[in-house]
Amino acid sequence: MASNYNSSERQRIAQQRLKIIAGHLQKDGDGQPVRIFANDCKAEATDRRSSVARSMPKRRQEIMKWNGWGYSDSRFLFNKKGQAEFTGKRYRLSGLILPSLKDWFEGTFGANLQHKSPAVPSVSASTVPPPCLNEDFVQDVKASGVPYSHEAEDRMFRAHGHCLHEIFALREGKVGRVPDMVVWPNCHDDVVKIVELASKHNVCLIPYGGGTSVSSALECPPEETRSIVSLDTSQMNRILWIDEKNLTAHIEAGIVGQDLERVLNESGYCTGHEPDSMEFSSLGGWVATRASGMKKNIYGNIEDLVIHIKMVTPRGVIEKGCQGPRMSMGPDIHHFILGSEGTLGVVTEVTMKIRPIPEYQKYGSVVFPSFEQGVACLREIAKQRCAPASIRLMDNAQFQFGHALKPQVSSIFTSFLDGLKKFYITKFKGFDPHRLCVTTLLFEGDRERVLQHEKQVYDIAAKFGGLAAGEDNGQRGYMLTFVIAYLRDLGMEYYVIGESFETSVPWDRVLDLCRNVKERIVRECKEKGVQFPPMSTCRVTQTYDAGACVYFYFAFNYRGLADPVHVYDQVEHAAREEILANGGSLSHHHGVGKLRKQWMKESISNVGLGMLKSVKDFVDPDNIFGNRNLL
């Protein structure tokens, strides 16, 4: 136990913490918690199954959409009255009406509720190409006792991530190359067996974590002639031990973010790693893509959080021999694994830092007269190294968007207060509603420090013309984080397609990059024949000493276009070129996958590419991990 808490206090905090997470994510706790195991894989399989309620079943399609984002029961729709609502019970927004969404949607995109572009309701198993099986491999897997399947639905589900083109194709009922088989190892040793067998029979393995990839990383290379096996890590989801002396936990890599936090919370801890996809993305996936969480300012990005990684490669298992907090032993081998995107092996177990759950959390928001001032403020906050757990700056279009997502009635959004605030900001302060932008804040820590910290941040903001805009606006912003991903599916019902993409960029170029990329998108859309002006907006989502992470949202109405996805791809391509030309990186956290491979050479130089290649050649000479990401 951490010394500064007594146990009842800890329990109280844990309870509170659970509520907060549930507040972010879900209405009710979802099923029973995952248990912590100190034993290893040898535990009786049956025993394990009976005692663990997994949030992710093997047959994911039972609870998740096969052609869209998230849980099947949760989605946006326009009801008979033309009002938007969010279905299901899981989220704070669930069951609520969003009265302004329709106008915003129609106004922003020139969309019309009469013009629908519905998805095909389902695809028949016969649409999915029959599996090309390596019989010897199948026999050996069967003998090893590792569960597997070659059912069409299981295979199709693991053939994609969440890029626009992937989801669009599914909605049209188009299925390309899919894995020929899925295996569900239960533990590290199972993975060792599978990898050995794959090497022995020359089968292509593609690790599959949460399936939230947005870089075409999970796509099966169409040129692959071998049997492709998707290695689904979801059943490796136990926390094997917690070390309270060193504040570390040893965790199986298939655990998804929400389970990890939930289970740790029960013991009063958290990792603090909260990528927006944390409901579904997995620890192994984070390691494999160098993921970044919203609260990295306190807890760090994934590379700061891992202490020890175990990865199974065709050459054997790679891991370090101790858990020292920092080492000088040549190049850090973790950095070959972090960001390897499933090209070298399967991450099976990870030792991660944990922290006691913070005593106190507080949201906040600041409105700035302009994006320029907002960025200047973030820069100053970064300079003074006093960024709160999370700080995000939305541009004006996103601010408007946020407004469109206001639910009808809700205890925390009394419209009276809203009206008053709007009046105050736009009239009294002379803020131009078409220029102002908003920053949302999340503070964490002990109460006193949070309040102190809060004051410091608001004082800085005031110097840049920022006006505190209340806790509610901030909280709403963070709550929306998890439902925004559902919105794309709604758009796609009405001829609107879109995507987000990100970069990191030095401070001095943030504004230039934002402006140029947004404008490039608008211009490219026009040139490519898009009939309506696109939505092209951005937010600054992370601050660093030397720069920031910028996130773009881009969507447009594709009515009248013969090949909307192609147009989309061209525009995104142009936007990426613009990012690179303006000093931005190829990716801050989404990774490279196959989508951004073409820019690797200019991004890391020929020699750099050669270094990565030679590692791949040594570790996996037969290209067993043949997803062809990155290189």
Add this chain to the structure above:
Amino acid sequence: MASKALYSQRDPALKKRDDFEDILDERRNSSDLRYALRCYTPVLYKGMTPCKASTLKTIVLQSEQVRYVINQVSKEMGETPDIVQEEALAILEEMAQRLQLSTIRFFAFTLSKAFKALFQSVRVNEEGIQRLQQAIHEHPVVLLPSHRSYIDFLMMSYVLYTYDLALPVIAAGMDFLGMKFVGEMLRMSGAFFIRRSFGGDKLYWAVFSEYVKTMLRNGYAPIEFFLEGTRSRTCKSLTPKLGLLNIVMDPFFKGEVFDVSLVPISISYERVLEETLYARELLGVPKPKESTSGLLKARRILSEDYGSIHVYFGQPVSVRSLAQGRINRSEYNLIPRYIPRKSSEETQSFVNDTAYMLVRRQEENMVLRPWVLIAAVLMQNLDGLDLELLTKQTVWLRGLAGAFGAFLDWPDQTPADKVVASSLALHHGLVQATGGRVRLLEGPQDPASPEEALFDQAVGVLSCASYRNQVLHVFLRPALVAVALETANTSRNDDVYSSFLYLRNVFSNEFILCPGASVQDFEEGCYLLLKCGAIQMLQQDLVVTERGQPILSFLSGMLEPFLQGYQVVCRYFSEEASEGLTEKQYIPAVRSFAVKRILSEGLKCYEALSSDLQKNALAALLRMSALRKVKAADQVTLKVNTMAVKAIEDTLGGKVPAQKPVLARL
């Protein structure tokens, strides 16, 4: 030989040009005062409200760019940064514009009066104005007018005010500041002043470039400057200067703006206010210092008729589109953008090509009045010719110019003889028609000396030449081909090309010939000649047709004065130039050499007396290594390679074909 497809693309005759409106029309029918005081609400860049001129100075002084250089200079000079900063402030004070609407209104009023007195009409293409308005709204705009007269820049602001467009800030030479009152007036109408030369002065450069860039980035106002750097005394476009163009493109290269629109503008004068002034200047009469009294003398001018003016606002050119595939902006990713550094070779050649392209756009959109065709005919008949013949030839030339895509403003409804007569009348100061014969005006009857008589005659010739020069760009490429056909060894395509290449190289300071575009230029020249039936292509040969004879001889006749002029310069160097000749001595020396030749040999090459031609020839000889600059003590002297100079002279004289090796690319 390249494909026909390329030819047809370059067919200038197909280019559609806009119609014109006379803006003086309304001025003649309504109150100038009301016009000067009317409500003025221009469209601004992105709807931004520009900051105050004084705020601008603060932004510049506090910019990272300027601060960086201040620190650098202070370290180098051992001065405190404060002192250097003061210096920077002084530079800025000297430079900065103080654009004021009231001054513009003052000019709107007075210029209305003046323009109505001077000109028959001031005609503007309104579609160009609309395009410009759109461009100003979307991106920072750079206005690039041609420069033939002092009044160009007042004219520009006047037109923009008239159309309710954002008023530009204008880069002007320091010499204006010599005229106390006028300088300040110009400053208040948006002029900012730059020293003519500031060689290695880092601080000056930093302050100056940052000043311009700040105005551009903030969308403060359209930036206006003259690509040609100075007024062209010959009315030929001058080869572009790159400094300011570099500066205004830099914010795009560095990602500070999404795009920059460059707008070439062609201002054509039917009669240039300064015409004989220029000729005198070219002949070595020192130009009157830009003094207020000098300008006031211009009052006399007010009683003359200067015909009409055309202002053509060209298609805005997007730097971003031009740079596509040529400029790698990530070049600036690894060094802070405020640290000054030399641009890469690709960038330099890109800026250079762009500059040439823009000057060509200016040329192409120059409106040509009948008089320039008449002048072109007269220049080939310096002894005069019958009015009837002149008319016939002018009409013939009109047809040819039309076929070559010239932007002619010829009154179709008027009979040709009337057109010619009225042109002659307008230019009565240059030509006279007596007894059915037209000739250039002679000087006073009994001159003090033969030199003086020659000088007087030369003023007339050079003035007339300046009108011919306005139409030169239309004929330049076919004319170079025509001369190449005469001098080439054989009529084989590649022989003709190598002669062409040689000539093009010799004349690349004289005319607007974009470096690296020799193949395109040759193709364009050949294409136009093929199109008008002057030549035929028989297998590998370019053959002159019967119909083509007069065309080709006229075309080569057009270049004759230049060929002769350059030969005179060559002769000067091979025969007379003394050891240790300095650059400074060169112009007077070559001039008196030419005077002697003309007087003793009865040559008619008056253009050899033009300092413009002399300077261009010097640059060509240096470029072709026939001359070398030698630094000795504090002097730069010219060292002659006599063999090389002679070879050039002979080649230009047609005695020896160009010995340039054929390019494999053909």
